[in-house]
Amino acid sequence: MLSNQILQNTIEGIKSISRVDIYVADTDGKIVAGTGTLGEQFGSAIASFVASPADTQSVQDYQFFKVYDESQLELVLIAQGTSDDVFVVGKLAAFQIQNLLIAYKERFDKDNFIKNLLLDNLLLVDIYNRSKKLHIDVDARRCVCIIETKNEKDSIALEAIRTLFAGQKKDFITAVDEKSIIIVKELEDKQGYQDIEKVSKMIVDMLNTEAMVEANVAYGTIVNEIKEVSRSYKEARMALDVGKIFFSGKNVIAYNNLGIGRLIYQLPLPLCKMFIEEIFSGKSPDEFDEETVSTINKFFENSLNVSETSRQLYIHRNTLVYRLDKLQKSTGLDLRVFEDAITFKIALMVVKYMKYMENNGF
Numbered sequence: 001m002l003s004n005q006i007l008q009n010t011i012e013g014i015k016s017i018s019r020v021d022i023y024v025a026d027t028d029g030k031i032v033a034g035t036g037t038l039g040e041q042f043g044s045a046i047a048s049f050v051a052s053p054a055d056t057q058s059v060q061d062y063q064f065f066k067v068y069d070e071s072q073l074e075l076v077l078i079a080q081g082t083s084d085d086v087f088v089v090g091k092l093a094a095f096q097i098q099n100l101l102i103a104y105k106e107r108f109d110k111d112n113f114i115k116n117l118l119l120d121n122l123l124l125v126d127i128y129n130r131s132k133k134l135h136i137d138v139d140a141r142r143c144v145c146i147i148e149t150k151n152e153k154d155s156i157a158l159e160a161i162r163t164l165f166a167g168q169k170k171d172f173i174t175a176v177d178e179k180s181i182i183i184v185k186e187l188e189d190k191q192g193y194q195d196i197e198k199v200s201k202m203i204v205d206m207l208n209t210e211a212m213v214e215a216n217v218a219y220g221t222i223v224n225e226i227k228e229v230s231r232s233y234k235e236a237r238m239a240l241d242v243g244k245i246f247f248s249g250k251n252v253i254a255y256n257n258l259g260i261g262r263l264i265y266q267l268p269l270p271l272c273k274m275f276i277e278e279i280f281s282g283k284s285p286d287e288f289d290e291e292t293v294s295t296i297n298k299f300f301e302n303s304l305n306v307s308e309t310s311r312q313l314y315i316h317r318n319t320l321v322y323r324l325d326k327l328q329k330s331t332g333l334d335l336r337v338f339e340d341a342i343t344f345k346i347a348l349m350v351v352k353y354m355k356y357m358e359n360n361g362f
Contacts, residue, residue, distance in 0.1 A: 004032045004033055006100065006104075007024050007032060007033035007097065008033040008034075010033075010093075010096060010097060010100065011023075011024060011033055011034070011035055011093065012035055014089065014092070014093050014096070015035045018089040020079055020080060020081055020085075020086050020089045020090075021034075021035045021036040021079070021080040022034070022035055022077065022078065022079050022080070022089075022090070022093055023035070023036070023038050023077070023078040023080075024067075024075055024076070024077055024078075024097070025042075025046050025075065025076045025077075025078065026074075026075060026076075027050050027073060027074070027075070027076070028047075029042070029043035029044070029046040029047050029050075030043075032075075036080070038078065042059075042062075042078070045059045045064075046064070046076050046078075049064045049066075049076060050066075050073065050076065056087075056090075056091075058082060061080065061081065061082060062078050062079065062080055062081075062082075063078070063079045063081070063082065063086060063087055063090050064076060064077070064078055065077040065078075065079070065090050065091065065093075065094040066094070067094050067097050067098050067101070068098060069098070069101045069102065069105060070102075074101060075097065075101075077090060077093055077094045077097065078090075079093065109134060110134050110136070110172065111172070111174050113130050113131075113134060113136075114172045114174050114184060115174055115176055117226070117229055117230060118144070118174075118176055118182065118184075118229065118230055118233045119176060119230070120230045124227060127226060127227050128226075128227075131226055136226065137170075137186075137226075138225060138226045138227075139224065139225060139226075140170070140186050140187075140226070141186065141187040141188075141189070141191075141222055141223070141224055142184055142185060142186050142187065142222070142223055142226070142229055142232065143184075143185050143187060143196050143219055143220060143221070143222045143223070143232055144182065144183070144184055144185075144219065144220050144229060144232040144233040144235075144236045145182070145183040145185060145196070145199070145200060145203075145217055145218070145219040145236060146180050146181070146182055146183075146217070146218050146219070146233075146236045146237060146239075146240050147161065147180060147181040147182075147183070147203060147207075147215050147216070147217050148179055148180045148181075148215065148216050148217075148218075148240060149179075149180075149181075149207070149213050149214065149215045150213075150214055151213070156211045156213060157181065157207055157211055157213045157215065158173075158175070158181055160206060160207060160210060160211045160213075161173055161181055161183070161203065161207075164202075164203070164206060165183065168185075168186075170186040171183060171184065171185050171186055172184040180240075182233070184229060185199065187222060192222070193222070193254065193256065196219050196222075196254075197252065197254065200217040200219060200252040201217075201252055203215065203217055204216075204217055204251050204252060214251075215251065216240065216243065216244075216251050216252075216253070217251065217252050217253070218236045218237070218239035218240035218243055218252075218253040218254070218255070219232075219236050219239065219253075219254055219255065220232035220233060220234070220235030220236040220239065220255045221235055221255055221256060235255040236255060238255065238258075238262070238265065239253045239254060239255040239258060240253065241265065241356075242258050242261045242262060242265050243258075244356065245261065245265070245352050245353055245356045246258075246261040246264075246349060246352060246353075247261070260346065260349065261349065264346070264349050264350055264353050265353060267350070267353070269354065269357060272350050272353065272354050273354070275347070275350060276347060276350060276351060276354070279331070279333070279343060279344075279347045280331060280347065281331075281332075291323070292323065292326075292327060294313070295309075295313065295320065295323050295324075295327075296327070296335070296344075296348075298312055298313055299320075299324075299335055300341070300345060304335065304336060304338070304341055306320055306321065306324075306336070324336060331344070
């Protein structure tokens, strides 16, 4: 249903051109928009007109017009004046509002359809039937992007995104929860993941500079059929969660680049706990002091290179070797040995994953 504000703006625009006062009433006789003041005595006249089979009718110095949504009577338009010119203006105004009703209903239907498509709430036959009815291409290449802001129900961010994609008529912008905005983006044949990455970074920059909103963007894989859009959405959702755990420094995450984080994210928690107990003998990396943690991180950053790590930590090579020996005694893992380093790195990622799941009530 059209908002009263849209109706008001529409009839004010028509009046500015035609200089004819126009009013819009619902089927109960209540005036919902108008360019002047209409007396309450018209309530009974509107009710009589609604009950009559006529589509137009003159009442005193006014002309009444019915506005339909398909075959359902939705509104009554009233134009002030009895001349033929006023009749033409009234018919044009009724036609304009009727088209707005259809357009907004189609937009609502498309939004509803996309939400149910993302959430896998539709049968395959319904997907294709409704796509055809709503004039949505079923074979277009698409990718789902999820934009998450820190504030729930961030209307400023949503409006900014709608404005940014206003010219992209084949893209759908919606939301299935209060925390994120979803874009189902249609791609041309030559467009690929580099283009999606650029769009994602543009969204982050735009929200940061224009709306003063910090946001993270995650996207799934490109799909070739509309029935696969829900898969791209699930991938984007996973990418968003994995990014929070393992790539907290990044604000754009691609499902294709999750690496080992994708595997760890799908591990059951009991198995993770068993693995950590096996590696650290009941201890936790949280128990390591700050010096040890910084040494471990820098050692991994420098691909297990002792000389480069000691240089960046501003310590003697022997001091670094001493710290690594100390870590080996407490954990049984020598980070200078590739296999032990891999095991230790995975263990640290598993601990991060476990913390995230526990903090979020899983």
